[in-house]
Amino acid sequence: MKRRDFLTKSMGVTAAMALPFSATAVSSENSWDREYDLIIVGSGFAGLAAAYSANKAGLKNILILEKMETWGGNSAICGGIACMPNTSLQKKHGIEDSAELMIKDMVKAGRGFNHPELCKTLATEAHTVYDMLIGCGVEFMDKIIRLGGHSAPRAHIPANASGGGIVVPMHKYLVNKGVQFQNRTQVTSLLRDKNNAITGVAVQEKFDFETEEFKAEQTYKSRHGVVVATGGWGQDKKFVKTTMPIYAHLEATAHPGATAGMIKSLLAVGSLPIMLDMYQLGPWASPDEKGAGPASFFADYSFSEGIAIDPMTGKRFMNELADRRTRAEAQLVVLEKGSEEKPNYPFTFCSEATTKRAEGFKGAYRDGAVNKSNSVAELAKHHGVDEAVLSQSIADWNEIVEGKPDPFNKPLDRRTELKPPFYSLRLSPKLHYCMGGVAITPNAEVIDATTCEPIKGLFAAGEVAGGTHGMDRLGGCSSVDGLVFGQIAGRTAANYKANA
Ligand SMILES: Cc1cc2nc3c(=O)[nH]c(=O)nc-3n(C[C@H](O)[C@H](O)[C@H](O)COP(=O)(O)OP(=O)(O)OC[C@H]3O[C@@H](n4cnc5c(N)ncnc54)[C@H](O)[C@@H]3O)c2cc1C
DSSP states (O other): OBHHHHHHSOOSSOGGGGSSTTOOEEOOTTOOSEEESEEEEOOSHHHHHHHHHHHHTTOOOEEEEOSSSSSOHHHHHSOOOEEOTTOHHHHHTTOOOOHHHHHHHHHHHTTTOSOHHHHHHHHHHHHHHHHHHHHTTOOEEEEEEOOTTOSSOOEEEETTSSTHHHHHHHHHHHHHTTOEEEOSOEEEEEEEOTTSOEEEEEEEETOOTTTOBOSEEEEEEETTOEEEOOOOOTTOHHHHHHHOGGGTTSOBOSOTTOOSHHHHHHHHTTBOEEOTTOEEEETTOOTTSSSSOHHHHHHHHHHHHSEEEETTTTEEOSOTTSOHHHHHHHHHHHHHTSOSSSOOOOEEEEEHHHHTTOTTHHHHHHTTSEEEESSHHHHHHHHTOOHHHHHHHHHHHHHHHHTOOOTTOOOOSSOOOOOSSEEEEEOOOEEEEEOOEEOBOTTOEEEBTTTSSEEEEEEEOGGGBOSTTTTOOOTTOHHHHHHHHHHHHHHHHHHOOTTO
């Protein structure tokens, strides 16, 4: 059966089910195909954390629904970097940090548009995420790095430098606890009772994302409301184009299933939208790899210990460790100086010593995204820069490494001289993160657009919720966002009593 066939077919629930994908419906108490204590939609960080805390709170019959064949959405393909102040690992490395400092950094990056209580909740609860992950068997590297816009090194990296290093152990942990996982099940709408409380979902079972075919449509009841943890919609070209036309041509880094179906379902039940036209561009992205692969990981290290250059001037043009919006905008200015025939890709480069520490370097070098130059002349030729000016930029940087003030004020955790051989990467920002989403309370309750009060039985966490990061988020904060608010959503749902 195809999706459009399904949409024209009555589900025997109410006439409202004939509305398009994501329409709301009033559920009939007698027509449920299955019943659960809690249904969680989405198997990424937010969904997994919700299941974790709901299980801890005593719920038994928990179901995680996932529309794709594979688990974990963006969480599984991401770098898994998590910025958390006050963890035992950060303390072990003697790093001075605090939740207050992280809030300050987040608000600066968010241009002050962050919802204060959400931002505060993320920063103050972040260390509990670390403890939860260790308890689930997640392993971290024994080092903490600093990402752009953060005032302290607070980025924890999974041992395999991938979000899979979090998703896989959490999945295993939850299966052992009896949490049920059901993939290839697309939720098409949120169902509500006559009091407007969310009581369950309509689904398409055995859903095939490629063909949009499915075997059966069913309704599932959820006694403790529904947690929506369906992530962003960066791959939904139509939705992106409609909300922010100037980003429509940009490549997105998200997994193919990052489409807008569930945000539409949330809007259809009256959720309050926040900043749906606001997207983040990744400043470490390269035109020489698909999405954000190993090269983007390498770029973080090159930004930290090396420099970035505008080929047209041969000079630095940004603080390579500024927040993402600042860097992406600076790169767009450089790119706009070029033309289709003669593009002007900014590039970052570093010395060999840096590559030894950089996760992603080997893969990016093997795949050809990172280029090796044995001299300044080779580097200049490769990127079409004037050699003398580039030489001067390198000499200027090496003076900063020696202690001279940096006009861009980049924080230096490690002072590494720039010397050949150099390893360089071309840069071009890509659409990376949906800043907007539905409004939630600090308890992860979804807010109704007409009353500005929580919608009964509806909870959201992770990228599908908006507000925490304001206009732009800092690196390594989305994983923590999903895990913090996922935990909260699971707890709130466990305490929620339908018809109360
Ligand atoms: C390449 C890349 C690298 C990144 N690196 C980092 C990083 O290192 N650190 C960091 O903090 N952030 C990073 N991010 C951002 C971060 O990965 C995401 O914001 C985060 O994983 C979102 O988690 P989530 O649980 O909200 O959503 P997801 O992990 O995307 O999970 C949502 C799931 O819901 C499913 N779903 C959607 N609609 C439906 C439906 N109707 N029915 C059933 N299931 C549905 C999706 O298929 C998906 O599996 C990165 C993102 C990308 C793309």
